Amino acid sequence: MCYNVEFKPKSVDKWGTACTVKVPEATIPNLTPNEIYSFRVVAINEKGKSEPKELGLPVTAKDVAIEPSVNLLFNTYTVKAGEDLTVEVPVRGRPKPVVSWKKDALPLKQTSSVTILNSVTASKILIKEAGREHVGKYEITLANTGGTVSADIGIIVLDKPGPPKAFKVDAVTSDSITVSWSPPDYDGGCSISSYIVEKRDTNSQEWQLVASNVARNAFKAGRLTHRAEDTVVVKSGETLKINADLAGRPAPVVSWTKDGKEIELRARIQIISTETSTSVIIKDCIRRDSGQYTLTLQNIAGTVTMPVKCVILDKPGPCAGPLQTTGLTAEKCNLSWGPPQEAGGAEITHYVVEKRETSRLAWTLVKGDLLKTYLQVTGLLKGNEYIFRVLAVNKHGLGEALQCDTVKITDPFTVPLAPFSVEVTEVTGDSMTLTWSKPVTDGGSPISGYVVERLEKTSTRWIRVNREPVVECTTVARKLRKGLEYDFRVYAENAAGLSPPSPARNESGKYSITLENPSGSKTITYTVKVMDTPGAPQALAVQEVGRGSVTLTWEPPINDGGARIHHYIVERREASRRTWQQSGGKCTKQILKIQNLLEGVPYFFRVSAENQHGLGEALELTDPTIATAEPSSPKRMDILDTTDTSVALGWLKPEHDGGSRIQCYVVEVRAKGTDKWMVVGNTKNLTFSVEKLNKGDEYDFRVKAKNESGLSQPKETLASVLVKEPHIEPAADLSEIINHVCVCVCVSLCSRLLHENAMLSLAVTSF
Structure with missing residues (x-):
């Protein structure tokens, strides 16, 4: 049917x-x-x-339009800071409605922490590691031919509150200060229960609790120290002037010190004293000018000292070094450092950690909001070399960088040393029993086994004896040919790989025999040579690179195996391949030009020496070489001089000229924060001055070498350069220097009068 x-x-x-x-x-x-x-x-x-x-x-035949609808499971979602949150909203509508999300009336953008997933029946927001930035009002909108509908959802992240705002001093007396503030913008998802008020003297870094249960937005701090230390705050680049009135009979002897040391007079630092006053004037203040300045007055009646603390507001100095790397493995390492000694007159808010590979010039951000002075860096590539740097940040900007030495990412252990004392203890018609001694060190990883190889005296090819690594320090080499002579060598293996082979020529050298009786002694010296294949050549280097060609040079091996070196075998392989190809036949000299190479393709090269006993060990270049007609990039880009409108640059010649003469060097400039490079000139010299720059701006510079085949890769300055006139100490007459003070901050001191105003720093936090 x-x-x-x-x-x-x-x-x-x-x-x-x-x-x-x-x-x-x-x-x-x-x-x-x-x-x-x-x-x-x-x-x-x-x-x-x-x-x-x-x-x-x-x-x-047509679709039946169904107006979209939203079925909210909850109107408000609450999540703890750092946890993940999923907001799922069931949706209906025909045809399938178009879903859009907004946050605080702005389109919601997908980021590394926010993901939007839409299906036929629902729309989801996935928030990873919720933070304050995820708090707000979210709006979902559905639209199709049947209509449009919207719904609101609130997300609250439970966290500590933000800092209070508008902190100010309302009143000051001789022993108290009244302060007030406004509530923080973010209350952490809960109402503010109270505020904590702290204080510290300007000559101390330690904060002390004043009150911990303040419910109002104002507080009077009492019992403060009368006549606290004078503090002068000056912005970097401004002029600091400290004045003091003098009195005493006979006239006191005046001396100024900074942090306990006598102040050195320079072009920008002056001390001016008269019978009734003295002053210290420091022009163009820098971060190092921060510290405690002390005026000492002395005569026969006594001595008086007046301290003044000076704070220069600036970006922080470099972090306290060294930048230590510990816990090194094949994919991560730990960094640690100390806070900067010069904080720039403001609290360090966070640290920025960056890395770069030694083969690159660009720095990559590792962590941009680090609050601690240590960090574990993960995701590193085994075998690569990295340089790390850390910068402290305060409210005035990014400080100077503290940089570490080159770090190679490897396992904390290395290959073991070579086994030694390889001996044949028993011989039969087709086998030999071998023994050897363990390496002196295992490289930090237990030895998993040994690999044994044999070599017939009439051959140049080493053949492995054992398929699987030998656990003990003995093995039997079987299936040998009767009447032939064999050499044996042994490798030790651990988690890092194979060790060098056991030495085969330790017996070579000079031997002395001494005969002695009551009548005297006699010494005879014999020279013993162990006849074997030669060792590896020395000092393999690339002498010249041209279009499709590379010229190599090297030195003879230290050990010639007891026989004259007949010739050398040079081999090459493309970096993407594993097989080696012989180049140039048998070379009798210690130089060879290899031609017919593919342009732009990186090659590895190795060379072996050969004597009458066979082919010796090979010496291989560790880095690949590209046979190109363009020159290599210039070396060592330096800043030679700066003025308020120009920068003088200098560099070294490229390592390779590509096989043709360098015609000129092309200099380019880029304003900091932009991506566009502009050519500013070319020169045949190794120096160039870039003119008509804007005073106070920062620029990046790079230079390229040019030959008849084209331009090399650029060589950039390591950091941006600030265009300004350098400060040069005058050579002779200081009276001709015009004293021009842009901004002066003056503090009057008097040895006979105490100020009534105390200075105190307060901080307010909330919970």
């Missing part, structure tokens, strides 16, 4: 079969949109077909 479902468009008279089904229902696909159809059904059994039953009315 089955059913035939037939259909007929309104414009057609002939019925067609849509489908055949065994159940009394069917879905008719592939209809023309907005076309009017008639439908009928015919029942079929073993006897035949029934009369058709037609649907009463024609039907138009």
Whole structure:
């Protein structure tokens, strides 16, 4: 029993079969949109077909529009800071509605911590490690041909509150200060219960609790120290002036010190004293000018000292070094450092850690908001060399960098030393029993086994004796050919790899025999040579690179194996391949030009020496060489001089000229913060002065070498250069220097009068 479902468009008279089904229902696909159809059904059994039953009315093929709807599971979501949150909203609508999200009336952008997932029945927001930036009002909007609908969802992240705002001093007396503030912008998802008020003297770094349960936005701090130390705060680049009035009979002797040391007079540092006053003037203040300045007055009646603390507001200095690297493995390492000694007159807010590979010039951000003075850096590439640096940040900007030495990312262990004392203890017609001694050190990783190789005296090819590593320090070499002489060598293996082979020529050298009796002694010296294949050549280097060619040079091996070196075998391989190819045949000199290389392809090269006993060990270049006609990049880009409108640059010649003479050098400049490089000139010299720069701006510079084939890769300055006139100490007459003070901050001191105003720093936190 089955059913035939037939259909007929309104414009057609002939019925067609849509489908055949065994159940009394069917879905008719592939209809023309907005076309009017008639439908009928015919029942079929073993006897035949029934009369058709037609649907009463024609039907138009079109979607039924259903207005979108949102079914919120919750109106508000709460999550602890640092935890993950999933917001799921079931949706309906036909056709499928278009879903859009907003946060605080702005389109919600997907980031590394926010992901939006849409399906037919729901829309989800996935928040990873929720923080304050995720707090707000989220709006979901659904739209289709049936209409548009929106719904709001609130997300609250439970965290510590933000800092109070508008902190100010309202009133000051001789022993108290009244302060006030405004509530923080972010309350951490809960109402503020109270505030904590702390204080510290300006000559101390330690904060002391004043009150811990302040409920209002104002507080009076009492019992403060009368006549606290004078403090002068000056911005970097401004002029500091400390004045003091003098009195005493006879006239006192005046001396100024900074941090306990006598102040050295320089072009920008002056001490001016008269019978009634003295002053210290420091122009163009820098961070190092911060410290305690002490005026000492002395005569026969006594001595008086007046301290003044000076704080220079600036970016922080370098962090306290060295930048230590510990816990080194094949993919991570630990960095640690100390806070900067010069904080720039402001609290250090965080640290920025960066890294770069030694083969690159660009620094990559590792962590940009670090609050601690240590960090574990992960995701490093085994075998690569890295340089790390850390910069402290305060409210005035990014400080100077503390940089570490080059760090090679390897396992904390190395390959073991070579086994030694390899001996043959037993010989048969087709086998030899070998023994040897363990390496002196295992490289920090236990030795997993030993690999034994043999060499027939008439051959140059070493053949492995054991398929699997030998655990003990003995093995039997079988299937040897009767009457032949064999050499054996042994490697030790640990987690880092194979050791060097056991030494085969330790017996070479001078031997002395001494005969002695009561009548005297006699010494005879013999020279013993162990005849073997030569050692590896020395000092393999690339002398010249040209279009499709590389010229190599090297030195003879230290050990010639007791026989004259006949020739050298030079081999090459592409960096992407493992097989070596011989180049240039048998070379009798210690130089070879290898030609017919593919331009732009990196090659590795190695060279082996050969004597009458066979081919020796190979010496391989550690870095690949590219046979290109363009020169290599210039070396060592330096800043020679700066003025308020120009920068003088200098560099060294490229290591390779590409096989043709260097025609000129092209100098380019880029303003800091932009991506566009501009050519400012070319020169045949190794120096160039870039003119018409904007005073006070920072620039990056780079230089390219040019020959007849084209330009080299650029060599950039390591850091941006600030365009300003350098400070040069005058050579002779100081009276001709014009004293021009832009901003003066003066503090008057008097040895006979105590100030009534105390100076105190306060801080407010909330919880």
